Amino acid sequence: MRLRRAPAGIVAAGVLMAALPFLKLPSFYESFLYLALFWIVLATSWNILSGYAGYFSFGHGAFFGAGVYTTATLAGKFGWPFLWTLPAAAIVAAAIGVAVGAVVFRVRGIRGEVFALLSLAVTFVLATIIGNTSIDGGPGVYLNAVPVPAIGPTPTSSLYLLMLAAAVVTLLVSWAIRHSRFGAGLFAIHDDEDAAEVMGVPTYRWKLAALAVSCALAGWVGGIHALFISYVTTAETFNLTVPLTVVLMSILGGTRHWAGPAIGAVAITGLLFAFTGGQYAVLGKGVIGLILVVGVLFMPQGFMGRFRRTSKQNSLAPGGGGGGGEGEARPDPHPNPLPQAGEGAGEALLRVIGLSKSFRGLKALSNVSLEVRQGEILGLLGPNGSGKSTFINVVSGHFLPDAGEVWLGGRDLAGLPAHDIARAGIARTYQIPRPFPQLSVLDNVAIAAMYAGRGISTLDGGRHAAHEWLEFTHLADKAHQLPGDLNLHQRKFLELARALAARPQLVLLDEVLCGLTPTEIQSAVTQIRRIRDQGTTIVFVEHVMDAVMALTDRVVVFDQGTVLAEGAPREVMQRPEVMTAYLGVAHA
Numbered sequence: 139m140r141l142r143r144a145p146a147g148i149v150a151a152g153v154l155m156a157a158l159p160f161l162k163l164p165s166f167y168e169s170f171l172y173l174a175l176f177w178i179v180l181a182t183s184w185n186i187l188s189g190y191a192g193y194f195s196f197g198h199g200a201f202f203g204a205g206v207y208t209t210a211t212l213a214g215k216f217g218w219p220f221l222w223t224l225p226a227a228a229i230v231a232a233a234i235g236v237a238v239g240a241v242v243f244r245v246r247g248i249r250g251e252v253f254a255l256l257s258l259a260v261t262f263v264l265a266t267i268i269g270n271t272s273i274d275g276g277p278g279v280y281l282n283a284v285p286v287p288a289i290g291p292t293p294t295s296s297l298y299l300l301m302l303a304a305a306v307v308t309l310l311v312s313w314a315i316r317h318s319r320f321g322a323g324l325f326a327i328h329d330d331e332d333a334a335e336v337m338g339v340p341t342y343r344w345k346l347a348a349l350a351v352s353c354a355l356a357g358w359v360g361g362i363h364a365l366f367i368s369y370v371t372t373a374e375t376f377n378l379t380v381p382l383t384v385v386l387m388s389i390l391g392g393t394r395h396w397a398g399p400a401i402g403a404v405a406i407t408g409l410l411f412a413f414t415g416g417q418y419a420v421l422g423k424g425v426i427g428l429i430l431v432v433g434v435l436f437m438p439q440g441f442m443g444r445f446r447r448t449s450k451q452n453s454l455a456p457g458g459g460g461g462g463g464e465g466e467a468r469p470d471p472h473p474n475p476l477p478q479a480g481e482g483a484g485e486a487l488l489r490v491i492g493l494s495k496s497f498r499g500l501k502a503l504s505n506v507s508l509e510v511r512q513g514e515i516l517g518l519l520g521p522n523g524s525g526k527s528t529f530i531n532v533v534s535g536h537f538l539p540d541a542g543e544v545w546l547g548g549r550d551l552a553g554l555p556a557h558d559i560a561r562a563g564i565a566r567t568y569q570i571p572r573p574f575p576q577l578s579v580l581d582n583v584a585i586a587a588m589y590a591g592r593g594i595s596t597l598d599g600g601r602h603a604a605h606e607w608l609e610f611t612h613l614a615d616k617a618h619q620l621p622g623d624l625n626l627h628q629r630k631f632l633e634l635a636r637a638l639a640a641r642p643q644l645v646l647l648d649e650v651l652c653g654l655t656p657t658e659i660q661s662a663v664t665q666i667r668r669i670r671d672q673g674t675t676i677v678f679v680e681h682v683m684d685a686v687m688a689l690t691d692r693v694v695v696f697d698q699g700t701v702l703a704e705g706a707p708r709e710v711m712q713r714p715e716v717m718t719a720y721l722g723v724a725h726a
């Protein structure tokens with residue numbers, strides 16, 4: 139029940155606040171509340187991309203401004219009824235956002251501060267275009283003649299009610315995303331975009347969708363605000379106030395919680411009202427600055443982050459932290475089994491033909507061809523730098539191959555995005571574990587279950603499946619901890635649980651034993667046997683020879699990016715060319 143209380147609370151607060159104009163409050167209160175709601179919408183909409191997915195944008199002013207000028211143009215110049223301009227404002231802002239995102243999000247290098255600066259540039263480009271064309275023409279656009287729809291008793295109250303509706307919708311949207319499979323994907327992107335893609339999250343589409351929603355909400359509120367100020371100019375619209383203010387509000391409130399930006403918006407709007415009026419305006423601004431600095435220093439995760447940490451709730455949703463929130467079903471002791479060992483055993487599951495990959499002229503893989511048979515454990519061996527990890531990275535879609543084919547069953551996966559390869563049935567672990575650091579252990583596994591595993595479309599369903607894999611990997615008691623609380627051995631098992639939750643046909647294990655103690659190695663070896671016994675085919679990259687000999691059915695040895703030898707483990711390891719490759723001296 140706890141989860142559903144939030145949307146009910148948002149709607150109830152909206153209904154109560156909708157009654158205020160009819161109580162004949164002084165218009166001062168209406169204007170203050172209008173502004174607080176205005177900033178709630180802008181900060182919350184910004185947070186959907188920038189807080190949830192971690193793509194820090196300074197371009198929110200551009201999308202807000204697109205909405206302002208869409209309404210100003212359609213209502214002020216073409217005489218459209220004001221309310222009709224609002225959907226148009228949302229669509230224009232979303233279209234501009236999607237057009238920018240479609241280009242920017244394709245480039246891997248455009249993340250972090252590069253994205254922030256680029257998004258800021260969009261604001262200036264848009265301002266220049268609007269200011270130098272007939273959209274604005276220079277002096278600005280007057281909207282005094284545009285009639286305000288008579289929703290409330292006065293024009294101000296009508297605009298207040300419209301902004302209230304926008305705030306209610308925006309908060310509901312933000313809440314719904316936060317507690318959905320989509321939102322979980324955005325959080326995974328936030329923590330490690332490449333790993334998210336490998337877990338099956340369609341990162342490009344998700345970022346575009348988040349940007350579109352964020353822009354549409356900002357555009358809509360821009361349309362309402364155009365009529366509120368009734369005279370719009372590019373200088374007032376496209377300045378740094380909007381992006382800087384929403385960033386501050388969201389950080390102060392907490393970007394990982396749907397309500398964080400709204401709390402920050404109310405706090406900062408209130409402080410501005412309280413401190414910056416009258417003769418103490420300058421002092422007031424100083425005090426606000428100080429409060430912000432102290433807030434960010436002592437609550438780097440924002441007010442909501444602090445609040446939730448004290449409540450010991452680190453999971454994606456409030457119910458996820460305490461071991462059984464609403465809708466979080468108990469683990470099913472008999473989940474859908476993996477394909478059983480023996481089913482189709484011996485047939486080629488993966489066929490790699492002529493695979494090549496170079497890094498600036500260095501041939502990491504050169505014309506590699508090999509087969510992995512259904513149900514086997516294939517050891518992939520070779521000295522350091524021989525191309526084993528590159529093989530895993532190319533087969534799993536982390537890197538695009540330069541040439542070659544990767545057939546899984548009847549489908550060539552070479553060159554597909556990593557999330558499609560994950561969904562096709564190939565999972566991998568990382569040599570150095572790459573968990574999503576700010577998601578609970580449970581949600582780390584739920585991401586893979588929801589996205590790469592088929593047939594799970596909800597966060598609750600993902601958690602349900604994740605519980606089972608945590609049991610299997612002996613991490614059930616760690617479900618609600620953060621990955622940072624685990625030791626190396628447990629983090630490696632978390633990698634295994636994530637890979638298995640994808641319900642793959644083939645799992646690529648990249649040095650899972652590296653760095654473990656002998657006892658831990660023994661437990662990991664037992665675990666890998668159990669995985670194979672459940673029917674999963676395994677490619678096992680490893681330097682620990684005892685484990686290789688104990689586990690593998692066949693080995694393939696790489697040397698300098700090519701296949702040097704393949705066959706039964708003991709026989710292959712005694713071949714002179716293999717000993718030479720390993721030891722660097724001639725043994726023939």
Ligand SMILES: Nc1ncnc2c1ncn2[C@@H]1O[C@H](COP(=O)(O)OP(=O)(O)OP(=O)(O)O)[C@@H](O)[C@H]1O
Pocket residue numbers: 497500501502520521522523524525526527528529
């Ligand atoms: N992203 C990259 N950029 C440039 N060079 C790379 C990259 N990844 C791998 N290489 C190079 O490709 C070659 C093969 O590296 P790879 O990591 O695949 O070897 P490996 O067999 O897995 O080694 P190890 O056993 O040490 O993990 C090495 O020379 C390495 O430096």
